Amino acid sequence: MPFTVPVVFTAATAVSATSLQTNHTALRKYINHGIIKADILPVSVTTTDIVRGEYANVVRDHQFTTGDILTQFVEVDLFSQSYATSHFKAFDLFSLKTEAVPNMSKRVIMERDGTIFISAGMAAIGDLNYQLLNQKKASGVYLQISLNDRVIATDYIAATYGRAYTEDNVATDVDTSGNTTTHGIYSRRWYAQRYWRTFSKGDIVNIALVVDPRSDKMHVTARNLNLEVFYR
């Protein structure tokens, strides 16, 4: 709403103090509070008006469609591999114990109540190894969510379980991959997972992709992790 002059002076008419003061007052009110709420009409706030991502390295997709993207990690170099081993397990090679995949974890401190939507994917592959045939199990891949500063072994989410098979050159399907040939490369599977969970303001959320290695040696490659945070 443009400023409207209350009193317009005319030639040969005395300019009174009251008239002048009226104009001054109107101008002061306009500058201070004259741009009133009604000037911003209903439905006039569009997506371009609303602040976008508030964090460094944010991909500027609109938050209503995708949420604020707090982390995006994409590793497409197939030669960039991270290795894991089952030998960190104390008593056997195949009990369920997890370790985090490098670069596939993130800590988020919630500014407000909100929902974190997690998208993750990677190739987890069991390498040729030396363990006994009956211990060549399918390794597990899980999404793990831990709250606050305490990470416990049972934080992995069972419904996000994916399987990573060994590429051993044996014709016995010991890892139930369906592959009964000696071509171990047929045992490769891609893991992809989406998941969301709602958190409260102040929650410290640790999100990680973890593997439960059940072979001497396995590796992870072609990783991506994407967190979208929908604050309320």
Added chain:
Amino acid sequence: MPVSVDTYEGGDALIAADANAAYTAIAAETAILDDENTRSEWCSREHISQAGNATFNLNFAQVEDSNTTQVINSTTFTQVNLVPAFRIAYGGLVLQPGEVLRCHFDINVVAATILNPNATARYLANDASDCYQFRFFFRNFVSGVVAGFGPTATYSTTNKGVVNPPQTLEIVNRIGQRCSLHNCFLNATNASISFDWIEVRARVCDTAYLPSVSIKEGTFQVFRALH
């Protein structure tokens, strides 16, 4: 653009035209000031009320299960049901024109019954006989019509190329695959769409070659993304 201001000194005559000039200049420079005259990104979450129709997306739903194994043995799309069923019920979720519904589904195929492995042609990459599929379905809350929407995810239980190399390759079964299906459903029509429910369905393509697959450990998310 700054507005020019006349300055007066003691003894100057106050001329109407001069007095008017300052206000006229302000009025002229503020003529373009309207509801659009706010800088980009002026509005943050703190400015927006969540009362009534929420501006921010609050509509999330998720189903997950890790215990139950379901056998899919029909060529007709059948509801994925790991108890709970992979159905998200709304009873009339309205998707306005321009709004997006995001659907995500992930699950393992942990076993498959594969027959006639010598029928090589049925296991080529361009033949779907050895495949299983997933697709989203929804029921229109107003019309009651049930229909599939979005893409159909097709996975093969074997691994064999279209062209046979000189040597005879074995047919390699592929199970334990983490399967995924995703869809961003944009209401590109001029009318709202009302969802009664959305669910995931699965089927096998040809029971003569793939009588069944077993699925386990799945997650299913749907959320409406306001535009």
